[in-house]
Amino acid sequence: MSLGVCYFPEHWPSERWATDVEQMAEAGLEYVRMAEFSWARVEPERGEFDFAWLDEAVELVGDHGMDAVLCTPTATPPKWLVDEHPDIRQADADGTPREWGSRRFTCFNSPTYREETERIVREMTARYADDPHVVGWQADNEYGCHRTVRCYCEDCAAAFREWLESTYGDVETLNEAWGNTFWSQQYPDFESVDPPGPTPAEHHPSRLLDYYRFANDSVVEYNRLHADLIREANDDWFVTHNFMGDFPTLDAYSLADDLDFLGWDSYPTGFVQDRRPGAPTTDELRAGDPDEIGMNHDVYRGAKRAPFWVLEQQPGDVNWPPHVPQPGEGAMRLWAHHAVAHGADAVLYFRWRRCREGQEQYHAGLRKQDGSPDRGYHDAAATAPELFDLAPVDAPVALLHDYESLWATETQPHSPDWHYWSHLRAYYDALRARGVQVDVVPPSTGLDGYAAAVAPTLYLAGEGLADHLTAFVENGGHLLLGARTGEKDPYNQLHETLAPGPLADLAGARVARHESLPEQFDTAVDYRGGAYEFRTWAGWLDPTTAETRGRYRSGEAADEPAVVHDGAGDGTVTTVGCWPGAGLADALVEDLLAAAGVAHTAPFPDGVRAAERDGYTWVTNFTSEPRSLAVPADAAFVVGDDTVGAYDVAVVESPLDAVGLEQY
Amino acid sequence: MSLGVCYFPEHWPSERWATDVEQMAEAGLEYVRMAEFSWARVEPERGEFDFAWLDEAVELVGDHGMDAVLCTPTATPPKWLVDEHPDIRQADADGTPREWGSRRFTCFNSPTYREETERIVREMTARYADDPHVVGWQADNEYGCHRTVRCYCEDCAAAFREWLESTYGDVETLNEAWGNTFWSQQYPDFESVDPPGPTPAEHHPSRLLDYYRFANDSVVEYNRLHADLIREANDDWFVTHNFMGDFPTLDAYSLADDLDFLGWDSYPTGFVQDRRPGAPTTDELRAGDPDEIGMNHDVYRGAKRAPFWVLEQQPGDVNWPPHVPQPGEGAMRLWAHHAVAHGADAVLYFRWRRCREGQEQYHAGLRKQDGSPDRGYHDAAATAPELFDLAPVDAPVALLHDYESLWATETQPHSPDWHYWSHLRAYYDALRARGVQVDVVPPSTGLDGYAAAVAPTLYLAGEGLADHLTAFVENGGHLLLGARTGEKDPYNQLHETLAPGPLADLAGARVARHESLPEQFDTAVDYRGGAYEFRTWAGWLDPTTAETRGRYRSGEAADEPAVVHDGAGDGTVTTVGCWPGAGLADALVEDLLAAAGVAHTAPFPDGVRAAERDGYTWVTNFTSEPRSLAVPADAAFVVGDDTVGAYDVAVVESPLDAVGLEQY
């Protein structure tokens, strides 16, 4: 388990580099990521390459016993290239080109840009193919950031038509699959299909879903181009990419096969402000939300069921969230330990030093722009000696997450309060409050190793999924199906039968009807003798073989079944019609874990989380309130002790279910 | 009085049609509306027509003793047509074309699209000209929905210039009428006039008003094209159109001459969420607002002072409002009775069956997508046998509503809280709370049959209007003039004299000045010895011959006249300077009804409404609270009884003013 840092030597006088690199090594860092946005520095004019600076930087890194990770610089092509080939720019839905002057504005489908990408990647990888200090590559940077997965340019229009033809074969099949009789939307041929432009009313949801799939596939192809070229140059190199948090438009799982491991960029105090409904607490503004960070760790770990890297870890105050309080004292250390508990192999702080230039001047580094250490440097230096080698995380529970279901519910959310990620979080948070490690995996994942699986919203469901989940349950798995599961077929049409469509036999129930409810309604469910709140969505269940375990308390849904339970083979399946509040989610999860025999703790309070990896249990405190731990008398603390202060962490050699809070 | 349904056989296998139609007949439905968006089904390639499916559906309908209403399918031209003629698309003000892929994106002024319209309408009407089961046609669908009345394309620019030339004759007259000396806006010739594009500051209000008029006239012409072609094929057919609720950009009255009766599409639980300021109550989210629905009934009835149809009636949960709670139990029955009480001859539920495809998958039908009955089906079947034949509504009061005044106040609202429809509603709701039937009519309507008239905002006022209203009063009519009446001349200029301009002699008063007041001010008027709240607008009245009956209580307006009263001939006129709250509106209306000798009830509470038609009185309860009725001992209930439950209705053979609530 290692720490590292992202470094941009090109931003500083070369005289300074030796000092910088020496200070990195002194802090115990082991990886240095470089060259990320360096195209114009590497190739200032077409065909004129300058690698001397990067050679020197790599050499310095190696000389100090560290490894270099390089990046393909394709997120920021030079101005001369865009002026030569303006066709490489993406376009908005109304045709407006996305201009040069920030980053990630080039089209994934542009033949020209793919050629240029190949040219620069070949050049760079050839340069370092034999360099012993370079251990691997990050392809590009944050694919799709700033809403750029989906492009509406002419190249994309042509590629979309090809994609459709290769997917459907003939246009009648497309018309049938999408359901184009509605509003006279039948296409005469593939040539007549366009990307979805500005229309007076909403678009056909099947057309949108396939455009989202196509756009995603374009990124997969573009990434594969990088991966192939990198491996062609040196087969020992690893290839990774830095994904983003709670990211809605790119299916991280779909790139997993082309990467050796996945990486992501973790900015805890920003995420609580800009990608989650609801106002953050002051504690969250200081340290973030451990379950928001944790679920992203578990997505990128789950993608390959293998360790991941944090390729960018928030180092202090950053530039892009609305508000930027200083992180809590020690938070930069806390985040690194928390990542390791969730299965990270390496955590690289972004960036080494605050940059004097350009868009990110208000983004801290481990060191300030004058070279002096900032708070992150002290935290990193304190953390490095605390890390030690660990086996991968072994999670007993799978959370089934499906990007296509996310995209499809976005086309028809049916409530302004519908938010796919937040609905997943209802179950995820309940599992994590009880200390359970969770693999967040695509629904097609083999489920053999898991005792239980939670499927909050498998909105798109075909026969294959039904068979897959039925086999899991019949073999003894315990499954929880949540709201809006099975509402649609894989083409974003309603099933001929009521939801959950092909999953109805497994569930032993159908959804008789549904409603979305704004906040002014009282919404509660009776379950296990208590009243529990729910929100936003009420599916009225109609059990066939299932037993009713929960009913709605009021409104038009009063007395309708809300939670039903059935068995199949050696396993069980629980179906939930509503979006549970925290209390109901905990009750449902507790019952599921008990049925599946999964070890867990009593619920930890918000902001405090436990997790076990390789026989050690981490307790991470993301709050400003110190906590006292109760652990077995003979348990050894390898980090901290039984008092976990504000923004502090303890690591104890003990199984998870022996750990709790002393008083809470 | 009949029920019906909207049916799309093309969305379902033909094997199912017989079952569907049989179930319609079983429920007591009498009309089936079809073919609404069927162009691509009817003409899959240019000149290749396929009517077999529709022939069969019409035949089935007729075989089961029902009548078919067909629709011209011009709201959704096929993709092949748009690809052939991209010039038929509308354009936004900045020139962006409105793309194919939803509906209603074609330009009303496109010569190409008019030709294509003529072609398809001739083809379809010829096909069914001799079919005994087809009784009439709906032209197109919801003209102008999704903000499409106003288009800014080149065809519209040319047509606008012609419209102006034919309206004004020479450009000097235009410059004078609009007042183009302001900011050097004189035009050298008609050719130099453009549709209003994107400008740094606001547009000339007279230019905007005429563009809105022109756009409206374009729809009138386009509708007339349909009506003429339909009648040309079969003169016995009726022609109607399905208008929308609280719709701001199309003057429904202006199409009335070309239609046999008007229809509209009523979605009560959606309207309370998306076209009205203020948050809905939970009761409104379950059943809608009876006065919002009622005023629309009365607009479309008032357009011809004749019965209307509800061409689309909400059948359950629908797809487009922000939130979609299930309607209250029985609401689908309640809405049908309420429509009949307001003068509907027929109510057609939209749609028969939830569609599996496309944009409206979350729109319920009377039956679910699997064919099983939904709540609406039970409500419809319960309602059908309760309906019986009735004479048209005979309303004693006219509410004068002027779309051009709506458009003109939108150009210069002078307050973010100004909302033309809501201001109308202040008076309408007060009249309806006292059970009075109200014709909502254009100001030019002959007023002979009315005892009283309320003119909330006749903003644009010329000499003709003054003569018309003066004659009404002198002949014994009782008139109430509301805020902002007569502020402008018909070209959206201020009059040379103070408001109400040419109506000042009739009012016996002028508006000395006005102010718009945000919520933080205390705003009240002294009237009849009490203090009544008002909102948003204060016109300070200056009586000449009128008597002051109300004065402002506070602020800069303190002691200025707010309500004045005058007489002329046998009638009276009351002028109100402010936007009354509910209490003041009730007091003003009570005084008006008393003066005019109009029968009325004590005020019913919000959500409960009475209405008389043909000697019967309906009490409709749009709330979740049951109500006990007080009626004459010998009054016979033909529907329900003296306990009107939640979302329930009673119909009693009794005059209106003998009906009340037992306890309230």
Added chain:
Amino acid sequence: MSLGVCYFPEHWPSERWATDVEQMAEAGLEYVRMAEFSWARVEPERGEFDFAWLDEAVELVGDHGMDAVLCTPTATPPKWLVDEHPDIRQADADGTPREWGSRRFTCFNSPTYREETERIVREMTARYADDPHVVGWQADNEYGCHRTVRCYCEDCAAAFREWLESTYGDVETLNEAWGNTFWSQQYPDFESVDPPGPTPAEHHPSRLLDYYRFANDSVVEYNRLHADLIREANDDWFVTHNFMGDFPTLDAYSLADDLDFLGWDSYPTGFVQDRRPGAPTTDELRAGDPDEIGMNHDVYRGAKRAPFWVLEQQPGDVNWPPHVPQPGEGAMRLWAHHAVAHGADAVLYFRWRRCREGQEQYHAGLRKQDGSPDRGYHDAAATAPELFDLAPVDAPVALLHDYESLWATETQPHSPDWHYWSHLRAYYDALRARGVQVDVVPPSTGLDGYAAAVAPTLYLAGEGLADHLTAFVENGGHLLLGARTGEKDPYNQLHETLAPGPLADLAGARVARHESLPEQFDTAVDYRGGAYEFRTWAGWLDPTTAETRGRYRSGEAADEPAVVHDGAGDGTVTTVGCWPGAGLADALVEDLLAAAGVAHTAPFPDGVRAAERDGYTWVTNFTSEPRSLAVPADAAFVVGDDTVGAYDVAVVESPLDAVGLEQY
């Protein structure tokens, strides 16, 4: 000290003009501003000029003993001109042209429009070069209103490239100055630089800042064209321009050299609603905020350290704010006196008469549209005899305001609550609450005459500024430096050293780190033994030679220095790390005034302000609550008396610091 009015004779029949002008003279008005938007009236067709109407109007004005001020009519070119030369239109960043139909849509850099401007200005100035009644000119109208300083058209692109080349000489210098290594933003040559268009992520802040500077310089050049032509025609004429309130995009100081005095347009009850964070009070909705108006007076006075004119003074209710309550009784008199107290030489009401036509129908005049007097007329007539001649204001304190710092902080505000003007106001309001006259001046101003200077945010700081301020302090000046001062160099890069960069020696401190804090945090500073609130920004100070006088109380910043104090030569410098609340600002200002020996009062309450000019002290009451004054027994009131009613004013012959409120 004089009153005047803005008059548009072209809006009225010529028969009326004599009456209008006579009534102006009767009210005691001395200036009549005309011809402001008259181009199409003056030149209805190319080359066909009609000046007869304006000749007559000027003559009438002169005959009644008043002076005419004329305007170049270039804010509203005629339609025929735009149709001839559509290239004169500005463009939005996405290329959409700004269309004719309102005003100020023409490009300042268009060679065509500059030619046309020269043509019309030559024609008009030649016409009146020898007219004894015309005393001066206003160039154009409100440069940049409706967000039009910044244009993105092709002419601007070309001009920007030239501007850059002339600023930087070679592109390497540009790349270095901006810091273009970041994200590969190096330019190969000047030709490759574009105006900042629509990009997925944010723009380079240095590129933005220079585009804002360039756009500002374009207005300076365009104004100079007017000024030169006017003076060429008649060197005795004055040249001025009517600037706007709290205006963010145009540096008023940069036009000062080309104007004889600055004018501005004051609309107090609108400003409190549309250009200031926070909801206005009811008093502010009636009379405005004296410090918002006052700071603008002091900016336009400060630009030349000389008297200014109010070229447009709100006359009553106006058309453009969201809400339009009637101004408080007497407010139009109050505003005129308040302007005089702040150094105005003349106050011209806008407009004479409410216009029947076009966009401003809801803008009152001194008289109504029917010619009768409105409230403003009575106020103006009451004010005129109360005015008398006065020496210019002699302000003891300078507030250093830098438009480039405003622009630069806008590129990286780092908090949604950052608002440059509001931060200035924190200090300005505190100074004005104690009656102190304040020159709001650019930082380069010679500071010799000032006892103290307050620099709230000199964000961009170079060595020259450091030398300038150090000299001021060493010569005995007392300086206060506020939050975010010296964060950047003049090219919008961070300094190599920590803030305040080159000002650190003077401050005796550096900013160790900073944070922006949303409202949910408790934020307070200990100062002078008390706890004082601050908001939004916390710079953690690190004193070198300075003494710590205030520390943060809580959060991560607890105990870090927030206010430090140092001396240099005969002066002192106080550095403040946070945005002070009203209490802290008063404490800081009180200490500064004491150190500098500046006369001041006890704090006046919000809405009540005192100011001294030429030995007289004005007390202006912008509230609805009457106030009793305490003045020296022998002090003579020249306006009012010791009871200042609602929206009233008193002027007493007394020094400022002898005046206070009797009870408060």
